[in-house]
Amino acid sequence: MNEFPCTLSLHEGFGDSHLDLFLDIDGISRLITFGTVASYWELLQSGSKITFQRKNDHRRIYLDLEGEIEEKGRLRILYRGSAKTDSKPEEVSSWTELTATIKDGTMML
Incomplete structure (x- = not known):
């Protein structure tokens, strides 16, 4: 299993509000x-799997x-x-999309 730093940010005030996963x-x-x-932030926090686009x-x-x-x-x-x-x-x-969830405080891809 590979692990690396990441940040999930809410980007507002520039087009529609969205989440950026870095x-x-x-x-x-x-x-x-x-x-x-x-709006997927709440789902992600509750353990749901969310699809992100590159x-x-x-x-x-x-x-x-x-x-x-x-x-x-x-x-x-x-x-x-x-x-x-x-x-x-x-x-x-090389991914064009990914599915992620937060489990036990870790972003799982």
Whole structure:
């Protein structure tokens, strides 16, 4: 099982509110990023499996970024921790979507 840092952020004020899942698969590269609708946060917290769609990779600063982003709304971190998967990091970087849930405080992919 592979484990790496991740952050789930609520992005508001720039288009429809949505969730951004930032995955740091190697500590060096841009963050692998997936998104879904904001209303899925409650489902994710309750242990439901949620599907995220691939977005453009983001700069590493987004892993810890909270607050206003000039002309792009604001971010609020909802979850900060680890993501676990049976897949290798290079496989994760090629995904176009993923299914995730939070189990025992860990994001499971």
